[in-house]
Structure formats: C-alpha cells, structure tokens
Amino acid sequence: xxxxxxxxxxxxxxxxxxxxxxxxxxxxxxxxxxxxxxxxxxxxxxxxxxxxxxxxxxxxxxxxxxxxxxxxxxxxxxxxxxxxxxxxxxxxxxxxxxxxxxxxxxxxxxxxxxxxxxxxxxxxxxxxxxxxxxxxxxxxxxxxxxxxxxxxxxxxxxxxxxxxxxxx
Amino acid sequence: xxxxxxxxxxxxxxxxxxxxxxxxxxxxxxxxxxxxxxxxxxxxxxxxxxxxxxxxxxxxxxxxxxxxxxxxxxxxxxxxxxxxxxxxxxxxxxxxxxxxxxxxxxxxxxxxxxxxxxxxxxxxxxxxxxxxxxxxxxxxxxxxxxxxxxxxxxxxxxxxxxxxxxxxxxxxxxxxxxxxxxxxxxxxxxxxxxxxxxxxxxxxxxxxxxxxxxxxxxxxxxxxxxxxxxxxxxxxxxxxxxxxxxxxxxxxxxxxxxxxxxxxxxxxxxxxxxxxxxxxxxxxxxxxxxxxxxxxxxxxxxxxxxxxxxxxxxxxxxxxxxxxxxxxxxxxxxxxxxxxxxxxxxxxxxxxxxxxxxxxxxxxxxxxxxxxxxxxxxxxxxxxxxxxxxxxxxxxxxxxxxxxxxxxxxxxxxxxxxxxxxxxxxxxxxxxxxxxxxxxxxxxxxxxxxxxxxxxxxxxxxxxxxxxxxxxxxxxxxxxxxxxxxxxxxxxxxxxxxxxxxxxxxxxxxxxxxxxxxxxxxxxxxxxxxxxxxxxxxxxxxxxxxxxxxxxxxxxxxxxxxxxxxxxxxxxxxxxxxxxxxxxxxxxxxxxxxxxxxxxxxxxxxxxxxxxxxxxxxxxxxxxxxxxxxxxxxxxxxxxxxxxxxxxxxxxxxxxxxxxxxxxxxxxxxxxxxxxxxxxxxxxxxxxxxxxxxxxxxxxxxxxxxxxxxxxxxxxxxxxxxxxxxxxxxxxxxxxxxxxxxxxxxxxxxxxxxxxxxxxxxxxxxxxxxxxxxxx
Numbered sequence: 001x002x003x004x005x006x007x008x009x010x011x012x013x014x015x016x017x018x019x020x021x022x023x024x025x026x027x028x029x030x031x032x033x034x035x036x037x038x039x040x041x042x043x044x045x046x047x048x049x050x051x052x053x054x055x056x057x058x059x060x061x062x063x064x065x066x067x068x069x070x071x072x073x074x075x076x077x078x079x080x081x082x083x084x085x086x087x088x089x090x091x092x093x094x095x096x097x098x099x100x101x102x103x104x105x106x107x108x109x110x111x112x113x114x115x116x117x118x119x120x121x122x123x124x125x126x127x128x129x130x131x132x133x134x135x136x137x138x139x140x141x142x143x144x145x146x147x148x149x150x151x152x153x154x155x156x157x158x159x160x161x162x163x164x165x166x167x168x
Numbered sequence: 169x170x171x172x173x174x175x176x177x178x179x180x181x182x183x184x185x186x187x188x189x190x191x192x193x194x195x196x197x198x199x200x201x202x203x204x205x206x207x208x209x210x211x212x213x214x215x216x217x218x219x220x221x222x223x224x225x226x227x228x229x230x231x232x233x234x235x236x237x238x239x240x241x242x243x244x245x246x247x248x249x250x251x252x253x254x255x256x257x258x259x260x261x262x263x264x265x266x267x268x269x270x271x272x273x274x275x276x277x278x279x280x281x282x283x284x285x286x287x288x289x290x291x292x293x294x295x296x297x298x299x300x301x302x303x304x305x306x307x308x309x310x311x312x313x314x315x316x317x318x319x320x321x322x323x324x325x326x327x328x329x330x331x332x333x334x335x336x337x338x339x340x341x342x343x344x345x346x347x348x349x350x351x352x353x354x355x356x357x358x359x360x361x362x363x364x365x366x367x368x369x370x371x372x373x374x375x376x377x378x379x380x381x382x383x384x385x386x387x388x389x390x391x392x393x394x395x396x397x398x399x400x401x402x403x404x405x406x407x408x409x410x411x412x413x414x415x416x417x418x419x420x421x422x423x424x425x426x427x428x429x430x431x432x433x434x435x436x437x438x439x440x441x442x443x444x445x446x447x448x449x450x451x452x453x454x455x456x457x458x459x460x461x462x463x464x465x466x467x468x469x470x471x472x473x474x475x476x477x478x479x480x481x482x483x484x485x486x487x488x489x490x491x492x493x494x495x496x497x498x499x500x501x502x503x504x505x506x507x508x509x510x511x512x513x514x515x516x517x518x519x520x521x522x523x524x525x526x527x528x529x530x531x532x533x534x535x536x537x538x539x540x541x542x543x544x545x546x547x548x549x550x551x552x553x554x555x556x557x558x559x560x561x562x563x564x565x566x567x568x569x570x571x572x573x574x575x576x577x578x579x580x581x582x583x584x585x586x587x588x589x590x591x592x593x594x595x596x597x598x599x600x601x602x603x604x605x606x607x608x609x610x611x612x613x614x615x616x617x618x619x620x621x622x623x624x625x626x627x628x629x630x631x632x633x634x635x636x637x638x639x640x641x642x643x644x645x646x647x648x649x650x651x652x653x654x655x656x657x658x659x660x661x662x663x664x665x666x667x668x669x670x671x672x673x674x675x676x677x678x679x680x681x682x683x684x685x686x687x688x689x690x691x692x693x694x695x696x697x698x699x700x701x702x703x704x705x706x707x708x709x710x711x712x713x714x715x716x717x718x719x720x721x722x723x724x725x726x727x728x729x730x731x732x733x734x735x736x737x738x739x740x741x742x743x744x745x746x747x748x749x750x751x752x753x754x755x756x757x758x759x760x761x762x763x764x765x766x767x768x769x770x771x772x773x774x775x776x777x778x779x780x781x782x783x784x785x786x787x788x789x790x791x792x793x794x795x796x797x798x799x800x801x802x803x804x805x806x807x808x809x810x811x812x813x814x815x816x817x818x819x820x821x822x823x824x825x826x827x828x829x830x831x832x833x834x835x836x837x838x839x840x841x842x843x844x845x846x847x848x849x850x851x852x853x854x855x856x857x858x859x860x861x862x863x864x865x866x867x868x869x870x871x872x873x874x875x876x877x878x879x880x881x882x883x884x885x886x887x888x889x890x891x892x893x894x895x896x897x898x899x900x901x902x903x904x905x906x907x908x909x910x911x912x913x914x915x916x917x918x919x920x921x922x923x924x925x926x927x928x929x930x931x932x933x934x935x936x937x938x939x940x941x942x943x944x
Contacts, residue, residue: 090188
C-alpha cells in the first residue's frame with residue numbers, strides 16, 4: 001500500500017462560519033463540505049465537472065466544488081445552499097423555484113438556486129440570453145428548463161422584505 | 169356537485185421547501201457511524217469464461233473488511249421478468265461466465281473509497297475470452313456465438329432469442345389484398361440512457377437483531393424488498409426498504425441491481441453499514457439503458473386513408489440478459505394497437521440477446537420508437553393518397569367507448585379532439601407543405617409535423633395494486649401513509665391533494681409517510697404510470713372512509729341528516745346554520761370516547777382490472793392489459809439549415825387527454841420534461857459503443873439538452889373525466905405518453921421542411937445533408 005501524503009491544515013469560511021480542518025491534499029471542496037462538515041445539500045452528479053449539481057459560491061462566484069481542491073480554498077469564503085437559510089424562510093430565488101414548479105426531483109436544484117442567486121446579484125435584470133448563459137453549465141433532466149427559466153424571471157422581478165435577494 | 173378546493177389546482181409541491189433548501193436527503197446523503205464504502209469489480213470482457221478469482225491479496229490490505237464473489241451468495245437468480253415462461257436469468261455476481269463489459273464479478277467493502285480502489289487492483293480474475301456479438305440481427309444468425317440458448321418455445325432457425333411476442337386479428341392477407349395502397353418500411357432507433365442526475369446508490373445496514381435496513385435510489389420499495397429478500401434468502405419481515413429522496417429515475421431504477429444486493433451482503437458479512445455509490449462512468453458504461461428497436465411495418469390503406477391492414481416485425485437488442493427486453497416487445501404491440509383502428513393486424517416481436525449491457529424500461533418503454541415508425545409511415549401514405557396528415561389521422565383515430573381488439577375499452581377517449589384542436593391551434597393544415605414549396609433557394613426552411621400516441625395507466629405487474637391508510641390526528645390534522653415513491657413527479661403532492669379534497673383539510677396540514685416497506689401499505693410503484701389512477705383511488709377510498717366516520721359522528725351529535733352536513737376548514741356544520749357545527753378535533757375525541765377508542769382511521773385499496781388474475785401473456789398478448797388509456801397528439805415546428813443540416817425545434821405543442829389534471833402545474837412539468845427528453849432523443853443523445861465498450865461514458869460526450877436547447881412547449885388540455893368527492897375517478901397518466909408522439913412529429917416536420925424522410929434516429933445533420941444530396 002502506498003503511503004498517503006499527510007493531512008494538511010485548511011482554514012476557510014463556510015456560510016459565515018470559520019473552520020480549521022485537517023484534510024488530505026487530494027480532497028475536493030465537495031468532499032470537505034459533504035464528508036467533513038455534513039453539508040449534504042451540495043450534490044455530486046458526475047464528479048467530473050459536467051453537470052453543475054455541485055455548484056457552490058466562492059467569494060460570491062459560482063464554482064464547481066467537485067473540481068476544486070479543498071486546499072485551494074484557503075482563507076476563502078464559501079457559500080452553500082444551507083447558507084441561504086437565515087432562519088427567515090425561503091429566499092426570493094428559492095420561492096420563485098417553488099412557485100413556478102421549477103423543482104421536480106430536486107437533485108439539480110441546490111446548484112441551480114445558487115447559480116441563479118449569483119447571477120441576479122451580479123445582474124439584477126438579466127436578458128433571456130444572459131439567463132441561459134448563467135445556467136448553461138447546469139443539467140436538469142426533469143423540467144426541460146422551461147419552468148426554471150420562468151423561475152429566474154420571477155426572481156428577477158421579485159424583491160425580498162429588505163429589497164434584496166433575501167427572504168421573501 | 170361540490171366545488172373542488174384542492175384537486176385540479178396548482179398546488180405547490182409538498183417536498184418543494186426541502187428541495188430548494190438542500191434539506192432533502194437522498195440515498196447518497198445517508199451517513200451512519202462506522203459506515204464502510206463498497207465498490208464493484210466489473211468484467212473487462214464482453215464475453216468470457218471465468219477461470220479463477222483470487223481475492224487473497226485484496227483481503228490482506230489494511231482497511232478491507234470484506235470481499236465477496238458469487239461463491240458467497242446463495243446462487244439465486246433474478247430478472248426484470250420472473251415468470252414460468254421467462255424465469256430469472258441474472259446472478260447478482262457473475263458465476264462461470266461474463267456476458268457484457270461491466271458485468272459485476274467481485275464486490276469489496278473497506279474503510280474508505282481509496283482503500284476500495286486499491287483493493288480492486290489487488291484482485292486477480294482469470295478470464296478465457298469467448299467470441300461475442302453485439303448487433304441483434306447478427307446475433308440471430310445460426311453462426312453467431314451463443315450467449316444463451318434460444319427460448320425453447322420459440323420456433324425457427326434463430327439464435328439467441330430471449331423471447332417472442334406474436335399476436336394479431338382479422339385476416340392480414342385479405343386486408344392487404346383489399347387495400348388500394350400498400351407500403352413497407354423499416355425504421356431503426358438508437359441507444360440512449362435515462363440521464364437521472366442522482367447516481368444509483370444504496371446504503372445497507374444489517375442490525376444485530378437480524379434486520380436488514382436498506383435505503384436505495386429506486387422507483388418503489390416493495391419490488392426491491394421482494395428481490396433482495398429472495399436473492400439473500402431472507403424473510404420479507406427482516407428486510408426493510410425505506411424512503412430516501414430520489415433524484416430522477418425515468419425507468420432506470422426499477423428492478424434489482426447488483427450494487428443493492430452487494431451492499432446488503434457486505435453489510436451482513438461485516439456487521440457494519442455499507443454505502444455504494446455508483447460512479448457516473450459506471451452508469452454510462454455498465455448500467456441498464458433503454459432499448460433500440462428495429463421496426464418493420466407494412467401497411468395497407470384504402471384510397472380515402474382508411475387503414476385496412478398492418479403487419480409488424482420488431483427486433484429488440486436486449487443485451488446480455490433478458491431484462492425488460494421481453495416486455496418491450498409486448499408493449500410495442502400495445503402501442504401499435506392503441507391509437508388507430510386497423511381491422512387486420514399481425515405482429516411479431518423478437519427480443520435478442522447480445523453482448524451488451526442489460527436493458528431496462530426507459531420513459532415510454534418502446535412507445536417513442538414504435539410511434540416514430542408508424543407516424544412517419546402514415547404521413548408517407550397520406551402523401552401518396554393525396555390527403556393531409558390531419559385527415560388520415562381523423563379517419564382512423566379511435567372513438568370514445570371503443571372496444572380494443574384485446575378486450576380492453578378506451579372509455580372516454582379524447583384523441584379526435586386532440587387532433588382537431590392541435591390542428592386549429594397550430595394552423596397545421598395551412599402551414600403544411602409550405603416549407604417544401606418555398607423553393608430550394610432558401611437556406612433556412614421551416615416545416616410542421618404531427619404525431620399521435622396513447623399510453624396505459626397501470627397494469628398488473630408486481631405489486632399489482634396500491635393500498636393507503638389515512639389517520640386523523642387529535643388536533644384535526646391528517647396523516648397519510650402510502651407506499652408510493654415520489655421520484656420527482658409529485659406523487660406525494662397529488663395524493664395529499666386528494667386527501668385534502670375529501671376531507672377539506674389544507675394540503676400543508678397533511679403529514680405524509682411514504683415508501684417504507686415496514687410502516688406503509690403496499691404500492692404499485694412509480695414505473696407503470698399508475699400512480700395518479702391506482703394509488704390515487706386507493707387514497708380517495710381511505711380518505712373517504714375517514715370522511716364517512718366524521719360525518720356519521722357529526723350527524724349523530726348535531727342531530728342532522730348526513731346529506732345536510734358541510735365539511736369546511738376542518739369542521740362539519742349543518743347547511744344553512746354555520747354555527748351548528750363541530751370541529752374535527754371535537755369529532756376525533758368524540759369518536760375515541762364513544763366508538764370503542766377508534767381514533768378515526770380509513771383504509772383504501774385499488775387494483776386495476778380487479779377481476780383479472782394476471783398481466784396479459786407477454787408471448788401471446790392474451791388477457792386484459794389496462795383499464796386506463798391516455799391519448800395525445802403532438803406537433804413540432806422546426807427550422808432546418810440546408811447548409812449545415814442542423815435542425816432547431818421552434819415550437820412543440822401537446823394536445824392531451826389525461827382525463828383531468830389533478831395538479832396542472834405538475835402536469836405541465838411532465839409535458840415540458842418529456843418534450844425536452846424527446847428533443848435529446850431526436851438530435852443530441854447517443855450511447856456510442858464499440859465491441860461492447862461505451863465510448864462516451866460522460867456528459868461531455870453524451871449530450872443531454874441544456875438550457876440552450878430549451879424547447880418552447882405549449883399544451884392544450886382535453887378534459888374527458890372529472891373528480892367528484894366520494895366517487896371513483898378515472899384520470900390518466902401524464903408521465904410517458906408525451907415523450908412518444910413528438911418524435912414522429914419532429915421527423916414529419918423535417919420532411920415537411922426539406923423533403924428528407926428519415927428512417928432512423930437520431931436525426932443527425934449528416935443524415936439530413938445526405939438526404940439533401942449535399943454529401944454522399
């Protein structure tokens with residue numbers, strides 16, 4: 001048996017909480033989130049960066065956590081689907097996905113919701129082409145995308161209690 | 169008639185909040201203390217004899233807790249079909265031979281995935297490769313290598329026949345003789361896969377008391393329990409299959425898979441929980457895909473378009489074991505019989521073993537392939553006869569109340585309305601022919617086409633029926649216990665709507681316990697398009713019994729006639745006197761006090777075709793098939809680039825008779841999803857194989873539709889049935905029929921645009937350019 005390289009110390013912030021973790025150098029961010037932190041809302045559909053289900057936000061930008069080495073996230077701020085929960089109910093984007101019927105099996109949903117949140121933070125009134133561009137890396141097999149598209153449009157029209165993308 | 173408050177409404181999914189917040193737990197998310205990781209070593213050969221398996225080096229690797237081969241099993245076989253004619257033919261782990269690349273040979277449980285991988289490298293399997301065959305027609309030839317002996321009841325010189333379906337009625341020769349026009353065509357379809365986003369996965373936990381707990385990504389727990397118990401030699405009472413959320417299935421997660429058996433046996437061997445997650449590459453290259461069919465169809469028609477005779481020969485490439493191959497050749501017969509009346513009909517279908525991975529149902533289970541052939545040929549016949557695509561379909565479409573040749577009845581059939589309404593909605597007849605008439609100088613050409621389909625809603629395969637329990641809680645809220653598995657279609661939501669309607673309790677006050685073989689009653693399963701009808705009626709009956717008990721109590725307490733009582737807001741009052749009433753909470757406590765402790769529980773059971781003992785014969789089609797048929801017509805409008813051969817689907821319309829939609833929002837989701845899947849079938853998706861090996865086992869090379877391929881999808885509801893509180897209802901399926909007609913519609917639209925007739929899927933740019941004479 002080959003001896004594995006030793007664990008290394010990783011410091012990062014996930015959903016506003018600071019963590020110090022001992023991780024193996026080959027571990028991905030996805031593995032750390034799911035296996036070390038129990039944040040199973042982030043899903044693995046393929047493990048090779050093709051489906052978008054493992055999307056999380058790093059410094060507000062969507063990334064594929066299955067292709068990101070955990071050690072490359074040192075001192076970074078990560079947000080997962082669980083991080084949208086401020087104890088105040090569904091966010092504008094989550095509510096729009098629910099209202100429009102954009103959720104079926106739900107496996108792609110966390111990645112879709114985070115990608116939509118990032119898109120609308122960056123560009124509150126995206127054009128149809130910009131919506132497609134924003135979600136092009138995300139596969140959904142159930143909906144045919146029509147209702148997801150409508151959900152993004154609803155979320156772009158909607159505003160939270162505080163006028164942002166927070167809880168409705 | 170009562171006004172409906174919940175059924176027929178756009179009620180939001182009950183599981184929606186869990187899914188948008190990431191709280192929904194799928195099988196892959198299950199974690200237990202001390203859990204081991206399992207993995208499976210697969211055959212690298214398409215056909216080989218196993219000479220020796222040496223696991224000794226792997227067993228010595230630190231961290232490895234168990235290694236199992238066929239020798240550790242009871243040797244009990246299983247199969248998608250398990251009947252006297254078609255007995256089970258798959259071993260959970262290969263014994264003496266492997267018959268496809270990826271067949272399961274050895275399974276390992278270890279402390280982490282890295283150790284599992286290292287252990288696999290230390291297992292030595294000696295194989296003696298055997299000649300292999302991959303093409304169904306090649307495999308039928310007498311000189312082909314034998315994968316399994318031809319079924320003893322199939323006559324003829326063919327090799328490797330796993331099963332045959334033969335059926336017919338009328339006088340086929342006379343039918344052709346009396347026809348004014350006869351043509352024969354051959355259509356072929358290609359290999360595709362389900363593309364569920366959640367990988368197959370199983371967690372097994374064998375408890376010290378002998379209980380085997382299973383969580384597995386599936387389409388219903390009861391068939392999994394039956395097959396696990398039988399192959400492991402355990403009584404049903406010790407195997408508990410429980411719900412986890414399911415991330416899509418589309419037919420691909422129905423019967424027993426090796427990883428489920430292996431996770432269970434590894435947990436039994438080690439006494440530790442074992443999780444196996446199947447990698448995406450394994451799913452693409454070794455798991456069960458859909459079924460490519462060869463459809464030869466000869467049709468005779470009168471000058472006015474009346475179909476007089478139709479003769480089919482179907483060949484299915486079933487892969488290395490029987491799988492659902494002998495079902496798809498039965499179903500293709502049914503999908504040929506359903507929408508149009510044909511007086512003289514002859515059908516034969518062959519399921520052929522090849523050294524490819526096993527096949528399983530894939531949404532539509534043969535209907536898209538079959539309807540593509542029939543609907544394409546129908547347009548060719550119409551053109552020859554000088555009649556339009558609507559007229560020829562109206563001439564032959566079935567009418568309400570019509571008896572089918574197999575003895576079933578179509579009951580209220582909205583097919584003719586679907587065809588007429590879709591023509592009006594799309595102006596098909598006005599547009600049809602304009603693309604081709606536009607002149608060959610236009611680079612971009614548009615066309616429109618139509619297809620028709622029909623699909624059954626529930627039939628008699630294990631577990632045949634659904635039962636449901638509805639219980640009142642002390643506070644007047646309600647609990648629903650159902651064995652139904654919500655695979656994303658919304659089963660739990662629509663069943664809750666039915667309870668809500670019968671009892672006038674808000675949907676969000678209904679707690680659902682679902683899909684647990686130990687605590688919920690049996691359910692027909694989410695793979696035979698019977699959920700809305702079979703499980704739905706069982707739910708209606710269970711809630712109806714609760715309703716009756718509540719009304720009886722209220723009638724007595726309020727000294728009022730039961731007919732004069734109104735249910736509203738968890739309360740029963742006397743019509744005209746809203747103050748003379750009792751809350752459900754009061755009625756429940758009254759029941760407990762006065763009715764021997766009865767807390768008010770209702771049960772309901774529903775079995776389709778209750779007087780039929782069995783499913784119809786897969787071999788002869790004799791026997792009743794279903795009592796519930798949905799119908800649809802679909803149109804496609806396309807734009808073809810005559811320079812590149814690329815086709816864009818501009819608009820898809822689905823006119824459908826689903827009885828009535830229990831939840832229009834969910835029905836729309838089913839329609840959109842099926843149109844998208846058909847678009848993938850038509851243009852994008854293909855599993856490429858060479859010598860039994862998959863060349864594109866990933867989503868970069870197996871191209872599923874992305875948001876850039878989103879098809880504008882419209883729908884027209886043709887309502888033929890209704891829901892009334894307290895009455896049985898006959899709504900129809902919406903999950904499989906609408907992936908079926910659209911494929912033929914797209915082929916017909918391409919022809920309408922550029923005059924190129926396609927006889928095989930996918931509708932690639934290359935085939936279109938060849939048809940246009942632009943390439944050789």
